Amino acid sequence: MKYCTSLLYLLLLSIQTYSQPALSDLPTAEEIAFVNVNVLSMTGEQVLMNQTVLIKNGKIVQIGAAKSVKPSKNALKIKAKGKYLMPGLSEMHAHIPVADSTGDANVRETLFLYLAGGVTTIRGMLGNPYHLKLKQQVAKNEILSPRMYTSSPSLNGNSIKTPEEARTKVTQYQKDGYDFLKIHPGIQLPVFEELVKTARQVGIPFSGHVPIAVGVRRAIDFKYASIDHIDGYVEGLVSLSAKVDSSANGLFGVNFTDFADTKMIPELVAKTKAAGVWIVPTQALLERWTSPLTGDQIMSEPEMAYMSPSVRYQWRGAKAQLFGANYKPETGKKFIDIRRQLLKNMHEAGVGLLLGSDAPQVFNVPGFSIRHEAKAMANAGIPNAEILKSGTVNPAIFFGQEGEFGVVKVGAAAELILLDANPLTNIDNIKLLNGVLIQGRWLSKKMIAEELTKIAKKYEQD
Numbered sequence: 001m002k003y004c005t006s007l008l009y010l011l012l013l014s015i016q017t018y019s020q021p022a023l024s025d026l027p028t029a030e031e032i033a034f035v036n037v038n039v040l041s042m043t044g045e046q047v048l049m050n051q052t053v054l055i056k057n058g059k060i061v062q063i064g065a066a067k068s069v070k071p072s073k074n075a076l077k078i079k080a081k082g083k084y085l086m087p088g089l090s091e092m093h094a095h096i097p098v099a100d101s102t103g104d105a106n107v108r109e110t111l112f113l114y115l116a117g118g119v120t121t122i123r124g125m126l127g128n129p130y131h132l133k134l135k136q137q138v139a140k141n142e143i144l145s146p147r148m149y150t151s152s153p154s155l156n157g158n159s160i161k162t163p164e165e166a167r168t169k170v171t172q173y174q175k176d177g178y179d180f181l182k183i184h185p186g187i188q189l190p191v192f193e194e195l196v197k198t199a200r201q202v203g204i205p206f207s208g209h210v211p212i213a214v215g216v217r218r219a220i221d222f223k224y225a226s227i228d229h230i231d232g233y234v235e236g237l238v239s240l241s242a243k244v245d246s247s248a249n250g251l252f253g254v255n256f257t258d259f260a261d262t263k264m265i266p267e268l269v270a271k272t273k274a275a276g277v278w279i280v281p282t283q284a285l286l287e288r289w290t291s292p293l294t295g296d297q298i299m300s301e302p303e304m305a306y307m308s309p310s311v312r313y314q315w316r317g318a319k320a321q322l323f324g325a326n327y328k329p330e331t332g333k334k335f336i337d338i339r340r341q342l343l344k345n346m347h348e349a350g351v352g353l354l355l356g357s358d359a360p361q362v363f364n365v366p367g368f369s370i371r372h373e374a375k376a377m378a379n380a381g382i383p384n385a386e387i388l389k390s391g392t393v394n395p396a397i398f399f400g401q402e403g404e405f406g407v408v409k410v411g412a413a414a415e416l417i418l419l420d421a422n423p424l425t426n427i428d429n430i431k432l433l434n435g436v437l438i439q440g441r442w443l444s445k446k447m448i449a450e451e452l453t454k455i456a457k458k459y460e461q462d
Helices: 002-012 105-116 129-139 163-176 189-202 216-221 251-259 262-275 283-290 295-299 302-306 309-322 329-349 369-379 384-390 393-398 427-431 445-460
Strands: 031-039 048-056 059-065 076-079 084-087 089-094 119-124 147-155 180-183 206-208 226-228 278-280 416-419 433-438 441-444
Touching (some): 147 206, 216 262, 251 329, 262 329, 283 309, 295 309, 369 384, 384 427, 441 445
Parallel strands (some): 031 084, 147 180, 226 278
Antiparallel strands (some): 048 059, 084 416, 433 441
16 A cells, blocks of 8 residues: 555645636626436436526525526626536545645645546545645635535654554544545554544544554444445455465455455444445556556557656556566456455445545546546446435535535535436446536636636646
């Protein structure tokens, strides 16, 4: 798992020179109406056909048959006949850069990329004091961005080496105002126990990786808010009789693929469900990273044009490193299959799933990688409706804000995406983005395309 952290730090330090469109240049109005649109409210399975959705001051105020809802003459009317309106998607394992001496261009570009992919909520998973100020700016609509939640700085084997350090940092991070603690590998068990104890005392949840010394079963017992990457679960399928070296697990347990006993999946999944632990699979990340596909094959995807040449080079290197002398394609395929079995069993058992891809990370372009994640979940046997819920309703429930966002209903925030086709019938239809409504501003398909072209052209010149 060491690959993830080191590559991410390199990526977030990449200097970019992108200027977001001025907020004043984006279409907005006190009243906005989607006219004659089909609505996926995410409050039920039924699609509401030919509706008008009326929005005032960023909130949904009326939904009804197009002939019965009458926007005012000054309303911004978005004609949407034959299109589908749904809540924007959440990226529940996002990463946000930090402004440096050159400015915040990298930050603004990353935030725009999320929006360009239909992501209207992000949960930042590598916090920094800068993000606390950024979150306030976003809440005040001073910067174009998805809704934002942010973790603490990384808690890992280097940042907290003693119980005293754990207690001090957990207490401070809660006072600072971070939404939750980010757990990384390397924490020793006595230190982690103090982390958990202190977190409960001060009232801050924790999410992320499962340190080897903790193990997935203890992690579940400790009641992580979410376990990301399905981390620790492959290792949890290895019996003690296998006598493996726990430190030799490789990338999320890939080295233990041949030792994993899938008959243990139901017990581990049932334990997860009983504890109420949410799962952020990041399945596409692991499928793309460990599959027999070459880096060049993945790099041919159109969205790669929105990443700098240096980042693309790093991603190819990460794939090549994993594809070392000991790589076996059949092991990669088996590893992916085991993860799919885990994911499907979690769904069938009612474990809470949250849509997250880990972007920007290896081959994961912000905003666009969430589409690969949705497809990976579908390939694991998750129904389209449940995939959409994992990126809309479920995040709101997770944050204790059910009904405030993630749904199309009266009183909810108007953080919406307009699609050209129904994603319930084909999950790939989330790619057919016609526009995004965020912070009371309408980002049309044309505007998004123009901004993406600017980003791509900039990197052609690098």
